[in-house]
Amino acid sequence: MGTENYTEMWTELGLNLPAHEGLLQTLGKAYADVYLSQKNRPAGMAYLDFVMSEIHGLRIEELVKAKKQGQKVIGTFCLYVPEEIILAANGIAVGLCAGAECGTELVEQILPRNTCALIKSFVGFKLAGVCPYVEACDIVIGETTCDGKTKAYEIFNEYKPTFVLEIPHMKNDSDRRLWRSEIERLTDKLEEVTGNKITADSLRKGVEIVNAKRKAIYRLNRLRAADPAPISGLDCLLINQVQFYDDPVRLTEQINKLCDELETRVAEKTGVAPAGTPRLLVSGCPMAAPNWKLPNIIEKSGAVIVGEESCVGERGTRNLVDLSGATTREKILDRIAGRYLNIDCAVFTPNPERVEHVSEMTRQYKADGVVHYEIQFCTPYTMEGSAVRRAMNKDGIPVLRIETDYSMEDTAQIQTRVHAFLEMLRK
Amino acid sequence: MGTENYTEMWTELGLNLPAHEGLLQTLGKAYADVYLSQKNRPAGMAYLDFVMSEIHGLRIEELVKAKKQGQKVIGTFCLYVPEEIILAANGIAVGLCAGAECGTELVEQILPRNTCALIKSFVGFKLAGVCPYVEACDIVIGETTCDGKTKAYEIFNEYKPTFVLEIPHMKNDSDRRLWRSEIERLTDKLEEVTGNKITADSLRKGVEIVNAKRKAIYRLNRLRAADPAPISGLDCLLINQVQFYDDPVRLTEQINKLCDELETRVAEKTGVAPAGTPRLLVSGCPMAAPNWKLPNIIEKSGAVIVGEESCVGERGTRNLVDLSGATTREKILDRIAGRYLNIDCAVFTPNPERVEHVSEMTRQYKADGVVHYEIQFCTPYTMEGSAVRRAMNKDGIPVLRIETDYSMEDTAQIQTRVHAFLEMLRK
Numbered sequence: 001m002g003t004e005n006y007t008e009m010w011t012e013l014g015l016n017l018p019a020h021e022g023l024l025q026t027l028g029k030a031y032a033d034v035y036l037s038q039k040n041r042p043a044g045m046a047y048l049d050f051v052m053s054e055i056h057g058l059r060i061e062e063l064v065k066a067k068k069q070g071q072k073v074i075g076t077f078c079l080y081v082p083e084e085i086i087l088a089a090n091g092i093a094v095g096l097c098a099g100a101e102c103g104t105e106l107v108e109q110i111l112p113r114n115t116c117a118l119i120k121s122f123v124g125f126k127l128a129g130v131c132p133y134v135e136a137c138d139i140v141i142g143e144t145t146c147d148g149k150t151k152a153y154e155i156f157n158e159y160k161p162t163f164v165l166e167i168p169h170m171k172n173d174s175d176r177r178l179w180r181s182e183i184e185r186l187t188d189k190l191e192e193v194t195g196n197k198i199t200a201d202s203l204r205k206g207v208e209i210v211n212a213k214r215k216a217i218y219r220l221n222r223l224r225a226a227d228p229a230p231i232s233g234l235d236c237l238l239i240n241q242v243q244f245y246d247d248p249v250r251l252t253e254q255i256n257k258l259c260d261e262l263e264t265r266v267a268e269k270t271g272v273a274p275a276g277t278p279r280l281l282v283s284g285c286p287m288a289a290p291n292w293k294l295p296n297i298i299e300k301s302g303a304v305i306v307g308e309e310s311c312v313g314e315r316g317t318r319n320l321v322d323l324s325g326a327t328t329r330e331k332i333l334d335r336i337a338g339r340y341l342n343i344d345c346a347v348f349t350p351n352p353e354r355v356e357h358v359s360e361m362t363r364q365y366k367a368d369g370v371v372h373y374e375i376q377f378c379t380p381y382t383m384e385g386s387a388v389r390r391a392m393n394k395d396g397i398p399v400l401r402i403e404t405d406y407s408m409e410d411t412a413q414i415q416t417r418v419h420a421f422l423e424m425l426r427k
Numbered sequence: 428m429g430t431e432n433y434t435e436m437w438t439e440l441g442l443n444l445p446a447h448e449g450l451l452q453t454l455g456k457a458y459a460d461v462y463l464s465q466k467n468r469p470a471g472m473a474y475l476d477f478v479m480s481e482i483h484g485l486r487i488e489e490l491v492k493a494k495k496q497g498q499k500v501i502g503t504f505c506l507y508v509p510e511e512i513i514l515a516a517n518g519i520a521v522g523l524c525a526g527a528e529c530g531t532e533l534v535e536q537i538l539p540r541n542t543c544a545l546i547k548s549f550v551g552f553k554l555a556g557v558c559p560y561v562e563a564c565d566i567v568i569g570e571t572t573c574d575g576k577t578k579a580y581e582i583f584n585e586y587k588p589t590f591v592l593e594i595p596h597m598k599n600d601s602d603r604r605l606w607r608s609e610i611e612r613l614t615d616k617l618e619e620v621t622g623n624k625i626t627a628d629s630l631r632k633g634v635e636i637v638n639a640k641r642k643a644i645y646r647l648n649r650l651r652a653a654d655p656a657p658i659s660g661l662d663c664l665l666i667n668q669v670q671f672y673d674d675p676v677r678l679t680e681q682i683n684k685l686c687d688e689l690e691t692r693v694a695e696k697t698g699v700a701p702a703g704t705p706r707l708l709v710s711g712c713p714m715a716a717p718n719w720k721l722p723n724i725i726e727k728s729g730a731v732i733v734g735e736e737s738c739v740g741e742r743g744t745r746n747l748v749d750l751s752g753a754t755t756r757e758k759i760l761d762r763i764a765g766r767y768l769n770i771d772c773a774v775f776t777p778n779p780e781r782v783e784h785v786s787e788m789t790r791q792y793k794a795d796g797v798v799h800y801e802i803q804f805c806t807p808y809t810m811e812g813s814a815v816r817r818a819m820n821k822d823g824i825p826v827l828r829i830e831t832d833y834s835m836e837d838t839a840q841i842q843t844r845v846h847a848f849l850e851m852l853r854k
Contacts, residue, residue: 112809144596147574150776151810164776166602169571170593174608181601349577349591382539383578
């Protein structure tokens with residue numbers, strides 16, 4: 001993660017250069033340790049390695065250039081914000097940094113210490129001035145998913161203009177109406193921010209781009225059902241993380257190329273780990289980049305992750321927007337609204353779809369066990385943890401619940417628990 | 428809190444008798460220590476002392492009798508559930524036990540340890556089998572206020588039938604429509620549970636009863652503006668707590684009698700503490716009975732509490748349902764929905780009304796300082812704490828933020844902080 005050519009750009013964006021330099025060094029080292037140390041990686045991951053090496057460089061340069069040509073950059077923290085509509089307004093959607101401890105001392109002056117690591121992180125990246133994405137943003141779109149984010153956006157808004165979308169917590173007809181009107185409010189806001197009209201045509205193009213990306217990721221996921229698994233969970237997680245930053249059309253092409261390679265691997269029974277390696281599904285809270293701690297421990301312990309039931313995983317990428325017969329702006333927005341309200345985030349009540357999806361994924365990807373990932377103080381997912389455990393136990397699938405944050409202090413402890421879990425699976 | 432005559436009734440309700448006996452003893456002792464030890468109490472508090480001595484006895488007997496005559500008992504945990512509509516269905520509304528540590532070991536098997544004390548408590552009272560109110564209930568009405576309650580109701584529902592009302596998190600037109608349709612859904616549910624039709628007439632009667640109760644509490648509150656304060660904060664908190672359990676018509680009469688007495692006190696400048704005693708407003712999380720820890724520390728430290736900005740306080744009791752010109756069932760329900768959506772719970776975003784209300788209360792009741800009460804792990808109120816502090820500081824009103832739970836282990840610590848705060852106010 002080189003800094004040679006970008007100092008001027010980072011200065012113009014208002015980054016805190018010494019702190020940012022420190023972050024890039026840490027990130028570079030972590031990436032080498034976690035990613036580059038992996039064996040038997042598909043050649044197609046070279047593109048991802050390149051993207052990561054330029055994540056604060058080339059990609060930001062692209063955003064800055066696009067902004068100079070009048071495009072707007074729209075920051076998001078949740079997959080409930082439809083990328084299709086941002087693209088339809090000729091905006092660029094970027095997921096914002098929220099996956100590492102950053103600016104914690106500053107954050108704890110304005111947020112309670114008992115706030116989940118992800119929320120502390122996104123506020124911390126802003127306060128510490130080390131996220132070029134948030135600095136490049138023209139607006140941030142928040143949402144009322146959990147209490148923590150809902151209330152933190154009020155405070156975040158004092159540092160960066162934030163437009164908050166209301167997510168209902170049930171899925172009745174009245175919720176669908178509320179959500180549909182929120183989609184309209186977002187559309188109006190994006191038209192105002194970008195100065196562009198959102199039309200049936202532009203929406204259709206946006207949907208096609210995002211559908212193609214999701215199809216490519218779905219194709220990738222299905223290939224992981226093979227034993228041996230042709231690609232690591234770490235690499236797939238990275239793709240799921242990078243899809244929040246990279247240009248969607250370019251990334252889609254690259255994922256499809258990677259899938260071509262993986263198809264050959266599957267046919268030749270070439271794996272990232274030997275056949276018979278314990279196969280785990282990771283389910284629960286999102287893992288924003290560079291939050292790789294738990295999957296790294298799992299895969300370095302001799303298991304392979306075959307699926308992510310997470311916002312940064314299949315929860316976010318499954319389900320396409322169905323355009324068939326939808327020709328007007330209204331109708332396409334209806335379809336987009338409908339697709340998004342299917343997302344089975346734990347903030348919904350009741351939320352049996354999620355538990356069913358976890359179960360379905362264990363069958364589809366032939367998982368031997370589930371690791372339920374819970375960020376400390378994340379009430380929705382920690383509360384749903386017991387329902388997931390019970391359902392999996394009915395299926396005869398063991399569950400390991402891991403509650404943690406972004407610090408590295410519990411690494412050895414988690415390793416011990418993961419080793420014991422794998423030991424049990426091998427019996 | 429005698430047990431002599433009620434053992435048979437408690438057995439029939441399915442209580443865990445030895446555990447319940449232990450609870451009553453603890454409660455009786457706490458009540459004597461906290462309440463009966465107070466000096467210069469108004470004579471009218473004798474009624475409240477009596478109610479409390481029979482809180483699991485006579486009042487439960489009344490409920491059981493009413494049930495035998497076909498009435499239904501409806502349990503609630505939140506002031507977003509309109510008592511007016513429950514009364515209109517000829518139901519009896521009771522707030523459920525949630526103010527003491529209870530069944531914690533059982534609770535922590537099904538809920539995360541990082542759950543707020545109030546939620547652990549209501550689940551614990553049910554699991555431990557020591558709350559005659561929840562046992563007497565025909566149904567419990569939950570609500571999607573905070574994440575913790577929203578998700579805990581899914582689990583609670585496995586132990587007691589729970590109907591969950593959706594509370595929006597904003598107050599736009601689409602939220603008003605959602606909330607109005609939730610009110611309709613509640614009305615249908617209550618008709619089904621009670622077997623009674625809810626009509627314009629029955630709604631009007633329900634509204635009149637609840638308005639009268641709120642007017643009486645408002646009258647009580649206004650009398651506390653006097654210096655010396657004619658009544659303690661502990662006693663007023665008790666009234667606010669008991670109004671969730673007692674018969675509303677009877678309690679209203681008693682509060683009005685008490686107010687007559689307090690008017691004489693104010694005229695004679697008789698106070699519960701000398702004129703010039705530091706006057707505090709307590710703002711923040713609800714204090715369900717018997718959660719008296721913080722106000723007890725405050726008043727035993729030589730201050731007087733002159734107002735509660737809380738769900739168990741003015742946040743819940745201010746604002747009446749305006750019936751003028753509303754003659755149809757529909758219109759009255761519109762008015763009820765409107766009144767309730769004015770409640771400025773911290774789960775709403777943004778929520779400037781609450782901060783303004785805190786400020787207004789400090790002026791109205793001539794408070795010298797604000798104690799912001801935060802139950803540990805209550806994200807909405809802990810996150811709003813900094814906004815309250817900033818607004819108060821602009822007004823020149825010092826704020827003490829206290830984050831605690833229901834254990835007594837931090838009593839000395841809180842005492843020290845309260846003493847220091849009072850010291851500072853006296854300077």
